[in-house]
Amino acid sequence: MPPRARHPFFRELTLTLGILSRNPSAVMGGTIIAAMVFLALFAPLLAPYDPVKLALPERLLAPGAAHFFGTDELGRDIFSRVLYGARISLSIGLLVISVAGGLGALIGATSGYFGGKIDSVVMRAMDVILSFPSLVLALALAAALGPSLINAIFATAFVMIPKFARMVRGEALSVRELPFVAASRVAGAGHGFIIRRHILPNCLNSAIVLATLTLGDAILIAASLSFIGLGAQPPTPEWGAMIASGRKFLMDQWWYATFPGLFILVTVIGFNIFGDALRDVLDPRIRR
Template sequence: MALHPFFRELRLTLGILARNPSAVIGGVIIAVMVLLAVGAPLLAPFDPVRLSLSDRLLAPGTTHYFGTDELGRDIFSRVMFGARISLSIGLLVIAVAGITGALIGATSGYFGGRTDNVIMRFMDVVLSFPSLILALALAAALGPSLVNAILATAFVMIPKFARLVRGEAMVVREMPYVAASRVAGAGHGFIIRRHILPNCLNSAIVLATLTLGDAILIAASLSFIGLGAQPPTPEWGAMIASGRKFLMDQWWYATFPGLFILFTVIGFNIFGDALRDVLDPRIRR
């Protein structure tokens, strides 16, 4: 029985990724982080928000693998639950920014002309600001909370998807099958939905993988300065902010959350680079 074209393409892609060392390393790192996030309620040895002042600032050992913080909370458990929060933040940011940016870019590239000029000039204005500084300003204006940090981070990511999809849309709109759809009486919405967006999917997926690490890093930075997750939420950036006061003597407090951020961002970046190479049609030839 012949495979559906989608599954045949998926099998081919997975086969090429499995032969790419960068993809394997990045995939393993991502898989470990996802496993920790999903299994945190079962694998964490302690409640991440339970206070135990008699155990405050204990060094890493057999009971508390990553030590404890100034309130006696187990850092290993908090880091595991922090993986759930950080990965959820990254996925939500990419979902909001990717869908919004793809719709904006497809509309801009398909219609062109004045519509394209207005939309792209606004995207250029947003891109002219450093992402972290703009996200900081937006989060400060909206108020310190995890939801506002997600919205601020998503906003600064939208232009990246919009510009990418816009470039793809300008090529696709000139294809014969798009002209045939117009002649057949298809509306603009139908053409964008059925022809423009599907042909931009591969590039958008690669960009989403590459920028997910950036989204996690920006959100952690906002939490670090108090504009993201609020205590006692076990979020990596907030944990580093609390642990910096004890860095000289209790090094483990800020080090372990920082290492998890480092490995997560590296994992998504190297996997995204490998995925970009695999989805490049020139590699398939």
């Protein structure tokens, strides 16, 4: 019997992974992301101490064998808090990108497919949001909603929706003119079916690349909101909140704010490097 042909999705996935494995930037970025995900998933096993348990006799100890990253002003182990912080920060980034990417893609696909007045109104609304700096608008929204991690996630997702909407809308404008879309209309397919089955799938590659590139931005904005007290609240071990607490001790206890900051830096760099490589790999001109 002849071998069964693989599904096109798996052929495409195998091809993409093969190209990524030969790209040094993709390997470096992917390694960093994989390491952070590993630390986040296995934080309960890797953390030597409870991240929120107080130990006042051990306050502000320098890094050493007992406490790899030192301790904070309440005696909590910073290494343990940084590991648990990876869980929170990566979860924030994934939630923000899932909400912003999903809503933005749907808005952009609908706007680009229908065009005309609908497209004009929707895109002007997106332009209004984009006219404000992302961090400033997220700060204003989080302040209006009140300080909490959920509100910070909502504010961060809101300011990122226009990025996905404009990108997908540009793709949808070209996809709607392709012959298979016209054939679906002639066959009597509804607008919802065409958007769901033809427009959105053909915008997926670009959306994935944008999601990878903006995930680092989402982590940075959420950490910034926590830094000024509008995001995660004590005693939550979130990287931005840890830096905010550690800045008061920066001159003498440098380790307090340094290690959470280094984890933010490495994580954002990892996603940016991988996103750039993924954009190159998914470019049809490069594949040819």
